[in-house]
Amino acid sequence: MIAAAAAALLVVLGTGRAEAIVGPSSEASGEAAGIVMVLNHSGRTAGFCTGVVIAPDVIMTAAHCVPEGADLRVHYPGPGQNPVLLPVEAVARHPDYRPDAIRTRERSIDLAIIRLSAPLPDRFTPMRLSATDGVKPGLPFTMTGYGVTREGDGSSSGRPRRTTLQARAPLSGVLLWAEDSARHGSGACTGDSGAPVMAEGSTTVTALVLWSAGRAGRQCGDLTQALWLGPQKAWIDQILISWGVAPAF
Structure with a gap:
């Protein structure tokens, strides 16, 4: 069955759950x-x-x-x-x-x-795991996931995509909050839960995507939440x- x-x-x-990458992204390669x-x-x-x-x-x-x-x-x-x-x-x-x-x-x-x-x-x-210390708002992170690229459209999922997001407040020792600072609607969506988050330019995973939120009743494209792995x-x-x-x- x-x-x-x-x-x-x-x-x-x-x-x-509504947790793949919507908005501007690119085809993932090495990740x-x-x-x-x-x-x-x-x-x-x-x-x-x-x-x-x-x-x-x-x-x-x-x-x-x-x-x-x-x-x-x-x-x-x-x-x-x-x-x-x-x-x-x-x-x-x-x-x-x-x-x-x-x-x-x-x-x-x-x-x-x-x-x-x-x-x-x-x-x-x-993939190797790594702890991250001293995160400041605006620090860039790359996430790669298999989720949908158009919210609500399951047929847009299934291919690994990557995008870059920036850390934002509130700063936490447990969770990373990240957003698309350009406000183009990029972020995690359905199917991206569990996706790796890496500091830009790094190949080690520092956080794991958990959840996403959008604006105007949407569930994706505004805010991405991830769990720090170091703790x-x-x-x-x-x-x-x-x-x-x-x-x-």
């Missing part, structure tokens, strides 16, 4: 070797996100992308662009993740690590070591 549901999702790719799509299916609902490859068989993404009880698959284009769907063997959600945090106004660390049943092909390059290093290392995987920092 999951294979059929996932195949249908690959055609539609418009369901799920595409370090990201995949994470598909989830539960009952009549399905969704998709972006995942960061941190080991040949380990993916990092947002915890809300891998809900409890959902059937999960990692997708990437195989030979001839035919879709490949890899089963997920294990999921570790951060112990401080709260699925209802928005409603209950609780602090939540929306982060998860998943282990695949088989390694990805050699063409995928695991979560101890937990990330703990999970990787328990799986026999070298730390990603």
Whole structure:
């Protein structure tokens, strides 16, 4: 059933939370070797996100992308662009993740690590993680995701895109708030949850996209929120070591 549901999702790719890159962006090149799509299916609902490859068989993404009880698959284009769907063997959600945090106004660390049943092909390059200190408003960051490029249009997703955003206030030791300072409407959207955020010019991942907001009733194109990975290093290392995987920092 999951294979059929996932195949249908690959055609539609418009369901799920509103967290891909809308507005001005460019085709991703090198970064595409370090990201995949994470598909989830539960009952009549399905969704998709972006995942960061941190080991040949380990993916990092947002915890809300891998809900409890959902059937999960990692997708990437195989030979001839035919879709490949890899089963997920294990999921570790951060112990401080709260699925209802928005409603209950609780602090939540929306982060998860998943282990695949088989390694990805050699063409995928695991991305390194890094902590970032001393962020100031206006500091540029690059994000790369698989989400939609037109809000509400699932057919505009499925290809990795990149864009540059700038840090803005409020400054936080837990979350990065970023925006398109040119006000051209660029930012995360449906399918970009779990996407990697890097300081401009860097190849190490410092944050993970979680959420987006827009203007005039829209959900994308104005504000992008991401989770700093540095403060979560101890937990990330703990999970990787328990799986026999070298730390990603």
